[in-house]
Amino acid sequence: MRYSTKYRDLKRKDFRELWDTRISAACLEHGMDYRSFRETLSRSNILLNRKMLSELAIYEPWTFKMLTEFAKQHEMGQGITVSGLSKPTGIVTQSMVNPQRGFIGQ
Numbered sequence: 001m002r003y004s005t006k007y008r009d010l011k012r013k014d015f016r017e018l019w020d021t022r023i024s025a026a027c028l029e030h031g032m033d034y035r036s037f038r039e040t041l042s043r044s045n046i047l048l049n050r051k052m053l054s055e056l057a058i059y060e061p062w063t064f065k066m067l068t069e070f071a072k073q074h075e076m077g078q079g080i081t082v083s084g085l086s087k088p089t090g091i092v093t094q095s096m097v098n099p100q101r102g103f104i105g106q
Contacts, residue, residue, distance in 0.1 A: 015051075016050060018054075019050035019051055019053070019054040020034070020050060022054040022057055022058065023037075023038075023050065023053050023054055023057055025057075026057035026061075026064055026068075027068060030064070030065055030068040030069075031068075031072075032068050032071060032072060036071070036075060037067075037068060037071050040071040040074050040075050041067070041071060043074075044070070044071075044074055046067075053067075
């Protein structure tokens with residue numbers, strides 16, 4: 001019983017590290033470091049946990065790009081200006097690869 005508790009804790013730690021690595025890589029891809037990204041989202045009251053941010057970085061790169069753009073603008077004190085943003089180039093989503101499939105849940 002003692003060992004199962006220990007390994008559940010290790011499993012949680014491993015997943016946290018995996019999610020942090022994925023988010024950090026995606027942030028660096030968009031020109032922002034992980035710490036300031038999370039701090040800005042937290043100050044802006046955007047409450048997404050590590051797992052959801054990791055999933056967004058993998059399966060919804062446009063959404064993650066918009067979050068990084070929001071965090072950059074908010075960090076510089078400009079607030080929200082959605083009209084100035086365009087679709088990011090060089091990002092391929094699953095719906096672009098297989099347009100008949102649509103959303104992942106379908």
